[in-house]
């Protein structure tokens with residue numbers, strides 16, 4: 614909390630992103646800021662502006678109806694969620710920044726924010742994904758931390774946004790490095806009676822779970838599209854979890870086994886492989902025999918929402934080829950080769966299982 618004139622000022626929260634999860638996260642946070650004394654009521658939410666078919670701007674529509682009619686129709690966000698199409702004005706007074714955009718956009722957003730943040734600001738990333746740089750893989754929380762020079766925790770979990778929007782019970786995991794007080798502050802902001810948050814000192818483990826499960830979800834969707842049944846899907850999930858753990862530990866030996874038993878681990882893997890967007894689009898890809906691209910199916914099926922699994926599979930593959938690790942990770946490698954049309958969808962079960 615910032616000190617002003619000897620008095621503690623309330624925390625101000627800004628949410629950077631207003632897609633499906635961005636809108637639900639804003640709603641959840643705003644329900645807490647409205648009642649918790651440590652936080653200013655208003656939650657400012659940055660909107661990547663677009664014009665709706667009615668001719669109205671999305672941000673204006675959100676502020677008028679208190680609803681995101683494109684990315685979360687039918688759900689009231691709360692009158693204290695204020696949509697703002699201007700990135701700089703969204704963050705200027707905030708000391709708690711929640712990053713929740715598709716991962717491919719975050720680097721550009723961070724560059725625009727350099728020098729614009731309030732002193733003492735801190736961040737949390739809800740973004741599932743990573744970037745691959747010349748020097749190697751870079752987790753999104755590190756990209757935010759390094760670009761903006763601020764502390765950044767992560768929140769991942771079995772969190773299909775549309776279910777949390779209607780307040781169905783779920784859990785999440787906050788990962789932090791060293792600053793447990795900051796992690797507890799974030800947990801307070803997010804915890805509700807239907808959204809239980811655990812705090813874990815393993816930021817890389819938590820973030821890699823959230824990132825890699827999207828690749829396994831593509832594999833699960835392929836299996837569904839090929840009508841291979843539940844045993845095959847369970848096998849894919851088991852192999853996927855093993856590869857997620859092995860890959861995480863090769864990149865960051867500090868990653869803990871226990872993290873894979875938190876909501877961010879096995880629980881997120883299960884929910885995504887049963888009900889996520891990556892699974893759904895991959896199922897359609899397999900049903901079309903791989904003849905329609907993921908980009909085409911994403912645009913047709915998700916109406917502006919974005920898949921993370923296909924680009925993450927490519928990013929993981931870059932790391933695997935760089936290190937010569939493809940044979941150690943047959944599932945992760947095969948998903949990418951199927952996504953780019955190098956292998957047919959049926960190859961998802963044709964590698965030698967370990």
Ligand SMILES: NC(=O)c1ccc[n+]([C@@H]2O[C@H](COP(=O)([O-])OP(=O)(O)OC[C@H]3O[C@@H](n4cnc5c(N)ncnc54)[C@H](O)[C@@H]3O)[C@@H](O)[C@H]2O)c1
Pocket residue numbers: 630631632633634635636660661662684713714715716718739740741742772773774775917918919920921
């Ligand atoms: N939706 C979920 O159920 C869910 C749950 C947990 C985590 N996540 C993660 O949260 C992150 C954000 O997902 P989401 O569901 O909120 O988004 P989404 O898939 O709904 O993505 C669309 C968002 O991207 C924005 N966008 C489009 N082009 C852009 C550009 N050039 N620059 C900036 N923004 C642009 C759109 O305006 C929109 O807000 C992802 O990493 C996702 O994996 C999603």
Ligand SMILES: O=P(O)(O)OC[C@H](O)CO
Pocket residue numbers: 741770771772773774827830881884885888889890891892920921
């Ligand atoms: O719909 P997906 O596949 O992007 O997954 C959503 C969430 O990450 C589930 O926790």
